[in-house]
Amino acid sequence: MLVLTLPMTGAKADECKVLTATGNAEYPPYLWRKGDGGKELLGANRAIMGEIGRRLGVVIELQDVGSWARAQEMLKSGRIDLMAGAFYTVPRIQYMDYVYPAFLNTQSVVWRNAESAMTYESRKDLLGLKGLTVINNSFGQEFDEYAKKNLDIGHVASLKQAFLMVTRGRADYVLYEKNPGLAYASLLGYSDKVQVLDPAISSEGLYLTISHKSKCNTGVLRGRLARVVQEMEVDGFMQKALRDGLNSWDQFSEKVE
Structure with missing residues (x-):
């Protein structure tokens, strides 16, 4: 010991x-x-x-x-x-x-409503849009600083709430990690309702x-x-x-x- x-x-x-x-x-x-x-x-x-x-x-x-x-x-x-x-x-x-x-x-990614026409190729495409993530979530120091200065991101209590809001059109996108997001999308019945967009916003x-x-x-x-x-x-x-x-x-x- x-x-x-x-x-x-x-x-x-x-x-x-x-x-x-x-x-x-x-x-x-x-x-x-x-x-x-x-x-x-x-x-x-x-x-x-x-x-x-x-x-x-x-x-x-x-x-x-x-x-x-x-x-x-x-x-x-x-x-x-x-x-x-x-x-x-x-x-x-x-x-x-x-x-x-x-x-x-682990990678963090952009999630959108599967029926949305939103396009995404870089973080600049998020400017002017309404985003969501979970309270106290981080995407690494560099992206956190960029988001604070440039993006409109609200915070909710759970990923379930974030997915619900984006599928109901109350937000344009959700920021969350890829593997946990895929896991919960499957469990919560959102696999065909939300979609991962590439490239990742950060790899941390x-x-x-x-x-x-x-x-x-x-x-x-x-x-x-x-x-x-x-x-x-x-x-x-x-x-x-x-x-x-x-x-x-x-x-x-x-x-x-």
């Missing part, structure tokens, strides 16, 4: 044999709720967190704390130690440290992060996490976890349907 020395915080070594983690619980194939009324999370990121803990010799408890916005607030306050997947943005580095390298990469790394206020956040732990993440990337564990997550989501969504 790994024993961490934490002189900067005064935390006892045995206090850091268990780390808490959370993430976006509506984010298949990376994370999603089991759906039986409990708090269990499934998906690629669950497997990745479990393997990181195994290789470190610590327990990582993955918790469903509610919405994505609440997950970020829990990390910011230090009530949760780790975030199991976040894009890099400047606002976020004010309250959490990123572990490099990214453990997976998905990082493990640790709260600035975590009592276990030290150079020792960050270094060990970085080494393990790199090892898992090199030996193919990350891509295997993603493939398994995609297969598990397919099985899950078939049962729900």
Whole structure:
């Protein structure tokens, strides 16, 4: 069992044999709720967190704390130690440290009503149109800054609400990640109602992060996490976890349907 020395915080070594983690619980194939009324999370990121803990010799408890916005607030306050997947943005580095390298990469795309005549070849085609995304969603620092200055993007509580609004003509497009969007479009019955447009607006790394206020956040732990993440990337564990997550989501969504 790994024993961490934490002189900067005064935390006892045995206090850091268990780390808490959370993430976006509506984010298949990376994370999603089991759906039986409990708090269990499934998906690629669950497997990745479990393997990181195994290789470190610590327990990582993955918790469903509610919405994505609440997950970020829990990390910011230090009530949760780790975030199991976040894009890099400047606002976020004010309250959490990123572990490099990214453990997976993901694309964000433009979604439109399948019956819409909207055309899209570059971000300039979004100027003057009404867009939507989910509260506290990010598309990477560069696109976030461009969108803030140039685009009209509203924020709603869920992807389901965003898809509903775009199919009813209350918005021109939705910005969301490709894989989770495809997964939920299938589950919610929107596969033939919404359409992905190419090219992607951004391609970003998905990082493990640790709260600035975590009592276990030290150079020792960050270094060990970085080494393990790199090892898992090199030996193919990350891509295997993603493939398994995609297969598990397919099985899950078939049962729900």
